[in-house]
Amino acid sequence: MISLSTLSSLVLIGAVRAEYKLEQVAVFWAGGHTRIGMDFEDSPEERSLRAEARSWLEANAKPLDVESLSDLRTHRAHTEEQDLALLDEARVWQRHKAEAGWAAPHWPIEHGGRGLSPLLAGVFAAEEQKFDVSGNMFSVGVGMAGPTIIEWGTETQQDQFLAPILTAEHIWCQLFSEPGAGSDLAGLATKAVLDGDEWVVNGQKVWTSAAHYSDYGVLLARTDADVPKHRGITCILIEMHSPGIEIRPLRQIDGAIHFNEVFLDDVRIPVANTLGPVGAGWGVAMTMLAHERASIGGGGMYSFDQVLTLARTVSDTSDPLVRQRLVDLYTRFEMLRFLGYRVRTAAERGELPGPESSVLKLVVSALYEVGGDLLLALEGAAGMLNGADAPFGGKFQDLFMGQWAPRIGGGTDQIQRNIIGERVLGLPGEIRSDKTVPFRELPQA
Ligand SMILES: Cc1cc2nc3c(=O)[nH]c(=O)nc-3n(C[C@H](O)[C@H](O)[C@H](O)COP(=O)(O)OP(=O)(O)OC[C@H]3O[C@@H](n4cnc5c(N)ncnc54)[C@H](O)[C@@H]3O)c2cc1C
Structure with a gap:
């Protein structure tokens, strides 16, 4: 008897050799393969x-x-x-x-x-x-x-x-990353010191998306340097127009401003704005990051159908190499769809997104890497143009450059692989000698 994976491979090979139309492959994946063992029809x-x-x-x-x-x-x-x-x-x-x-x-x-x-x-x-x-x-x-x-x-x-x-009356940003604390977020050095019923905050954040038009931010600050790094962090809700906050936008290669540096100089915030217990900021941050990871992959930058239309408009879809790359991308879109179901099903059961959201995030990253490269490859030499000179007003150049956002934001690909290695595959964990030492004794970046 032919196995499902052999059958899948045969169909994909058929598609690449132009023996089947891509739509027929789509029907196979969406209709045949995916219903085995699980019902994806609407309840x-x-x-x-x-x-x-x-x-x-x-x-x-x-x-x-x-x-x-x-x-x-x-x-x-x-x-x-x-x-x-x-x-x-x-x-x-x-x-x-x-x-x-x-x-x-x-x-x-x-x-x-x-x-x-x-x-x-x-x-x-x-x-x-x-x-x-x-x-x-x-x-x-x-x-x-x-x-x-x-x-x-x-x-x-x-x-x-x-x-x-x-109602979008208030826009929010996330003040987590710092010049010396990104992947190693618990190494953050921005300090909040209690003065009466106010926190006084000093430090610097970076890569803060939307800070330049935000009204409030969720800030992580160190409130106790005498305990190990994960334990001395507190989460504070901060009004972004408070005196002492300076926001410096970072202009990207495509001219856009998405991120900012945020400097905090003696910023005073009411203690009433502390989110969660003092010193429990790491737990609050984990909640927020779990929601961030779960939301990545929820919306797409473009659909497979649009890539197929581009291929049909500017390229030759009978070319086996073009077909092979299209089938590869199609398969990734489908993997993303089913992993999305898995993550949402876990959330449905009341489970916080676990390592499956790391798998989902890696699939998103790889999809946009493969897809971004394909978009420009399909345009041929015109793929080297940009802006108004490029085909379709440079939309695909924009999408090509957008591929790095999901590969870094919300935890880099390498960090997701660490999580999968340790929590899914059971590989030995990274040596983390800094977990038990008071933050004050750690070398600072
Ligand atoms: C689109 C986008 C939006 C963002 N928005 C925000 C935001 O709103 N608020 C905010 O606070 N931050 C935001 N960030 C920042 C983001 O969270 C960090 O860029 C990310 O966590 C990586 O940190 P870093 O840039 O300091 O890189 P580093 O941590 O310095 O990493 C540098 C390189 O080393 C690798 N590396 C680091 N540690 C390890 C390890 N242990 N094992 C293997 N490899 C490792 C990394 O994978 C990376 O390739 C955003 C980033 C992007 C791209």
């Missing part, structure tokens, strides 16, 4: 929610042609004006969703969400992607800070901070 609950989401979206936005290249939007700004225009557009859409109760379907009902499970919330997100709406510029607030405040915040903090996140 009655999912079907009804999908219909409700679709009818609201149809009444409020223009459907996208998922195969059309002119409908592909990169949501990337090259100038400050474009950045602000995208932000305005995103605010209007977020407010509109908030009025209809779609702003954060995964939040509990009492906080303005719909109390949907991650799988059901994913149904709305998947439908939303099929419409011409703004990019997700509020993922830190809605996807990360909000759920962390819901889990760790006091009632007063929840009353104060959650509602304005839903």
